[in-house]
Amino acid sequence: MKIIAWNFRGLGNGRAVRSLLKMQKAEEPDILFLSETKLDCNRIKGLRWQLGLTNMMVKDCEGQSGGLAIFWRTGVNFHSRTTSRLYIDGDIVEEDGFIWRLTGFYGEPRTD
Template identity: 55%
Template sequence: MRIIAWNCQGLGNALAVCGLLDLQKYESPDILFLSETKMDWNRIERFRWILNMPNLIVKDCKGLSGGLDLFWNKEVDLTVKSLSRYHIHAVVKEDSGRKWCFTGIYGEPKLEEKHKTWKLLRIRKNNI
């Protein structure tokens, strides 16, 4: 299984979109986590079909910052368990029946708030 996480720093320009399409073409991920897309559902939804990854969960951006998206292809058995402005947490079930957790994180940007990111990771770890 191929998994890619990318901080795209905004998908509103042609260079970022070309980079995303190249990533899909050359790496063919099964799961794709994008952070800092700076887009809401209406704008990011079209990428499902462009990337040929029909499954998508979106945490909209707030103003011109943030935005998290998790794409996965039709062969992946993925269930989203929680999401916030800074994370998407999911469980993936393989064909063998084995389950594992995926957590995509975009940490708190301010130094004085970083403890919140670490707290979130501890909570996720303790709930596995």
């Protein structure tokens, strides 16, 4: 299983989307986690079809910052546990029944 996590710093422009699609085509991940998308669910929904990763979960951005999205292929058995503005947490169930945990997160660049 191939997983890619990417801090995107905004998916709101054509160049960023083209870069994402190019990476998707080259790497063909089973799961793709994007942090700091700076988009809401409605604006990111169309990407799942372009990416070929039809399953998704999105945590909307707040204002002009944040935003998380996880996409996964058909056949990947992902079950969400919890989400917040900083993470998406879930379980992956393999074909043999083995269960492992996947947490995609974004840490704010603050030290306090």
